[in-house]
Amino acid sequence: MVTIQDVARVAGVGVGTVSRVLNHHPGVRSETRKRVLDAIEQLHFTPNPIARSMISKRTDFIGVMIPYFTRPFQNEMLRTIQHELALLHKELIIYNVESLSQRDYYFSEMPMHRKVDGLLIISLIIEEPYALKFCELGFPAVLIDAYSPHLTSLVVENMDGAYQAVRCLIAQGHQRIGFINGIKDGDFKFNQANDRLIGFHRALGEAQLLFDPELVIASEWNRHAAQDAALRLLTREPRPSAIFTASDMQALGVLEAARILHITVPAELSVMGFDGIELGELFGLSTVQQPIHELGVLGIKKLIELIEHPYQSSELIRLPTRLVERRTTMANTSAAPDTSTHT
Amino acid sequence: MVTIQDVARVAGVGVGTVSRVLNHHPGVRSETRKRVLDAIEQLHFTPNPIARSMISKRTDFIGVMIPYFTRPFQNEMLRTIQHELALLHKELIIYNVESLSQRDYYFSEMPMHRKVDGLLIISLIIEEPYALKFCELGFPAVLIDAYSPHLTSLVVENMDGAYQAVRCLIAQGHQRIGFINGIKDGDFKFNQANDRLIGFHRALGEAQLLFDPELVIASEWNRHAAQDAALRLLTREPRPSAIFTASDMQALGVLEAARILHITVPAELSVMGFDGIELGELFGLSTVQQPIHELGVLGIKKLIELIEHPYQSSELIRLPTRLVERRTTMANTSAAPDTSTHT
């Protein structure tokens, strides 16, 4: 391996000078700089990032802790993050978490190892002791779709999103609205479910519709579980004329259930999801669109700021959702011939 | 930061001894080991991975170079890779490539920087000079769904897969079979398209069906482009009774085109994809299943071997595909009652 020493020798200067040209420090005569540059060129020298990190305490790695990173929502988030990071010449290292113990293992090791300059934590609950440790050690971390009072957190307005969705369904004349909520996923993922349930309640209450607990089921955040839940919901009498789900994947499960039961969507059943994953477009799924891209961009921005200036006080940022009406909720509006949002 | 020195001082031993217990070296009296362990515990000491890498020349990072990592096929591949890596306590760092220049930038920098212990290269063409450089420097790299004579390569039998698919369609009585192939994606991705075209030809030839160039279109590897291609294909007379595509995403585009044109699948049109992404199940898509999981597992295995013992000679491994018949190709079989692919 060719080192800075070799360069110095070939260029006939000291290592300090080589280091200075490498890091664009001022105060190097342009004639010597050229000699150094030539030597670098000639030897194909590349500075060793490891040795560099040793001194600078920087690795240019950014960690992303994320549950089930291949699922659509997380996946779209990662795409944004990766893109932003590439722009900054930082590298993305993924910590996929699928269990409580794994989550806590990462939380405890991460700030000690310092293999990454900072950490983005997505949709994950971080317990107080860990959060405090992060603060204490000045380890830069930003939460997305999760909240801790000690760390900068970016959250979406889940309650309001659910409220808007249900209000929209009610406006279309629905009286019996089913809700397939998400469960807490073994208590390790950030629990958006509760906020969404509150929003559901609020919209119902405001319209003076009576809340029927029979119409609310919690299922896992995936298609199959939601399909089962929907089958139960749709075989009860009288059956709901609309179903709202806590995620788009669950909504797809509902669509499948409807197909199995030969219930036409949206004529006989309206379906509204939550998330706004791209896959939803393919099915013409109406949904509550989360600001996935904005969350990613802003998360990186905040994290970088934190890396540059550690020990800043945390902040809580709320981002709004946006209701997207597509084919699965167009039943009862008279003036809506076809409004699928895409080809 | 607490260092090995602090531990040594507290334990009343030399740094060498601490290092030895840390690395489970034999020849430490169990009584002294305990003293060291206690000191470590007391000080919450964690060895600094950077300093460690400096000596060991290992980072425990594995790089994965992959085009468009959020697309379904790549995404499923990554899931396997991440899982295998987690088992080995190695960390996954993603190099997403979306252009030729980016690809070559990574290829040229990667073996110099040595930030990763090894590199998995997915579906990407690596040009000769880079491959040779990798060999020369003994930089461990394995190709998946790509080929270079100088590097260990894992490829799937694209030609045979396409051949089987088309043969299956012919067996079902189709005479006019359209083929939507993939284009070379700006020449930076590994070109499986050609092999698949050959397989298409072979099956046709074998059945003594005449090849109609009008029925072959190359589109980008995505849904929208394939949809356009399918619209063209399906509005020509006489129109094909079956369409085979080079990827599942393209097949989904065909399904959409059929929906737009009110052509029933599979009664009036059979559709066969290629890849076997999970999304396909949702649509009952018939397809040529790639051994995604096996490719990932084996790729990691080979890469780890290469890291442990560099400068091994390269090998070429071929994995077979598997034909999966679902709802979109069941037209001419008598036992296929309902098969609308979506709500």
Next chain:
DNA sequence: TTGTACGCGTTATCAA
């Protein structure tokens, strides 16, 4: 069995 001293490749300090 254990401690000391050196080296890994770089940046930063300080004197020249």
Next chain:
DNA sequence: TTGATAACGCGTACAA
């Protein structure tokens, strides 16, 4: 403007 030298934290000969 430049060069020598001391860190950075760890692993490892080598000596004790």
